[in-house]
Amino acid sequence: MTILANAAWRAGVALCVGMLLLPSDAAAHLVTTGMGPVYDGIGHLLLTPEDLVPVLALALFAGLRGAAQGRRAMFLLPVAWLAGGLIGLRVSAVPAFPVPALSFLILGALVAADLHLPANVVAVLAVVLGLVHGFMNGVALRQGAGGLGLLGIMAALFVLVALASAFVVSLERPWTRIAVRVAGSWVAASGLLLLGWAFRG
Amino acid sequence: MSFPRKAAYSFAVLLLAALALAAMPHPAFSHVEQGQATGFLTGLKHPWSGLDHVLAMIAVGLWGAQLGNPALWLLPVTFPMMMSLGAVMGLIGMGLPGVEVGIALSALLLGGMVMGEARPKLAVAVLLVGFFAVFHGHAHGTELPPGQSGLLYSMGFVIATGCLHGMGIGIGTVHRWPAGRLALRGAGAFIACMGLFFLARALT
Numbered sequence: 567m568t569i570l571a572n573a574a575w576r577a578g579v580a581l582c583v584g585m586l587l588l589p590s591d592a593a594a595h596l597v598t599t600g601m602g603p604v605y606d607g608i609g610h611l612l613l614t615p616e617d618l619v620p621v622l623a624l625a626l627f628a629g630l631r632g633a634a635q636g637r638r639a640m641f642l643l644p645v646a647w648l649a650g651g652l653i654g655l656r657v658s659a660v661p662a663f664p665v666p667a668l669s670f671l672i673l674g675a676l677v678a679a680d681l682h683l684p685a686n687v688v689a690v691l692a693v694v695l696g697l698v699h700g701f702m703n704g705v706a707l708r709q710g711a712g713g714l715g716l717l718g719i720m721a722a723l724f725v726l727v728a729l730a731s732a733f734v735v736s737l738e739r740p741w742t743r744i745a746v747r748v749a750g751s752w753v754a755a756s757g758l759l760l761l762g763w764a765f766r767g
Numbered sequence: 768m769s770f771p772r773k774a775a776y777s778f779a780v781l782l783l784a785a786l787a788l789a790a791m792p793h794p795a796f797s798h799v800e801q802g803q804a805t806g807f808l809t810g811l812k813h814p815w816s817g818l819d820h821v822l823a824m825i826a827v828g829l830w831g832a833q834l835g836n837p838a839l840w841l842l843p844v845t846f847p848m849m850m851s852l853g854a855v856m857g858l859i860g861m862g863l864p865g866v867e868v869g870i871a872l873s874a875l876l877l878g879g880m881v882m883g884e885a886r887p888k889l890a891v892a893v894l895l896v897g898f899f900a901v902f903h904g905h906a907h908g909t910e911l912p913p914g915q916s917g918l919l920y921s922m923g924f925v926i927a928t929g930c931l932h933g934m935g936i937g938i939g940t941v942h943r944w945p946a947g948r949l950a951l952r953g954a955g956a957f958i959a960c961m962g963l964f965f966l967a968r969a970l971t
Contacts, residue, residue, distance in 0.1 A: 615918060615919065615922065616918060619922075666918070678844060678848075744840045747840070747844070748840060748843065748844055748929065751844040751847060751848055752847060752922075752925045752926060752929055754848060754851075755847040755848050755850065755851040755921075755925045756851070756918070756921045756922045756925050758848070758851035758852060758854075758855055759851045759854050759855065759858075759917075759921035759924070759925070760917060760918050760921050761855060762851075762854055762855035762857075762858035762859060763858060763917035763918075763921070764917075765855075765858065765859050766858040766859065
């Protein structure tokens with residue numbers, strides 16, 4: 567059973583990586599705040615639900631898993647995002663597969679299920695989310711804020727993840743944790759719908 | 768590092784500010800995006816546009832309130848997920864026979880469950896709610912007006928659905944009083960009667 571589960575996991579990862587590598591045209595939607603590239607980056611994150619919601623979902627999941635996991639996500643996500651962004655700044659194509667839909671679906675489902683997974687899973691999720699979404703941000707920011715925009719995004723990510731995971735950690739009453747899980751189910755449901763829109767074209 | 772309670776309030780304020788910013792139209796972008804705010808609002812309004820949809824979702828909340836934990840939150844979690852699955856079926860062109868009949872039956876049966884204060888096993892309740900949610904998603908989840916954001920429409924649609932469940936749960940809190948229990952069963956009877964009406968209309 568374990569062998570089968572491992573094989574399925576590896577196949578899933580391979581499939582995801584394969585789909586992510588399929589190239590397509592860049593679709594940049596940049597925010598111009600008028601206050602410089604760092605603020606453009608912050609604005610880009612806060613005004614782009616495709617990025618903002620998965621980040622919040624990861625922070626909620628990390629918070630559900632405890633303060634230590636929240637700290638891991640808080641440091642790993644911005645660094646991975648920067649790394650992905652720096653790669654993206656040098657590439658002109660983005661994945662054809664609807665990455666945000668997948669992020670919504672996986673992270674939302676994890677929050678809703680509140681699964682007690684191994685400690686490293688939060689770290690892996692933070693790195694993968696950061697690399698993939700950071701890469702797409704980097705591609706988009708080539709035409710605008712560039713590397714300084716990525717720094718702004720990093721700062722905003724650090725603050726967002728810190729506050730969101732702290733918010734969940736601070737919840738004491740059982741119904742408040744259930745409310746977080748319900749919010750996760752909404753994120754997953756939105757991701758499922760987004761996947762449908764993506765396949766419809 | 769400690770996670771103080773103040774951080775929770777700071778987060779709530781920051782999140783509200785971000786959501787308020789995100790909901791505003793952004794005319795000065797270098798690549799102008801259109802239909803973002805309207806997409807969210809369209810999705811938010813859509814579930815309220817059909818009485819059959821509204822009654823069935825409120826019935827889910829009412830039933831959850833009658834059943835108590837864990838059905839109280841498990842049913843409203845199941846419904847949006849399965850509804851989205853139904854919408855995906857619609858979006859990829861997978862047909863579902865008798866959609867309108869299924870929606871009418873959902874109001875009839877879920878209203879009947881509330882009326883009878885039925886207490887099946889949790890799995891049965893979840894299966895029933897999930898089964899009917901597919902019909903609602905297939906019928907309503909695919910109606911995105913042209914030029915609007917699919918993501919924000921989806922989020923608005925799911926949030927509005929959740930709020931309707933929440934409304935049902937809120938009403939269902941009267942279940943703790945004897946008169947409230949009677950009133951809930953009356954509400955269930957009303958929803959079941961409306962379901963019967965929807966069914967008659969769907970079959971003619």
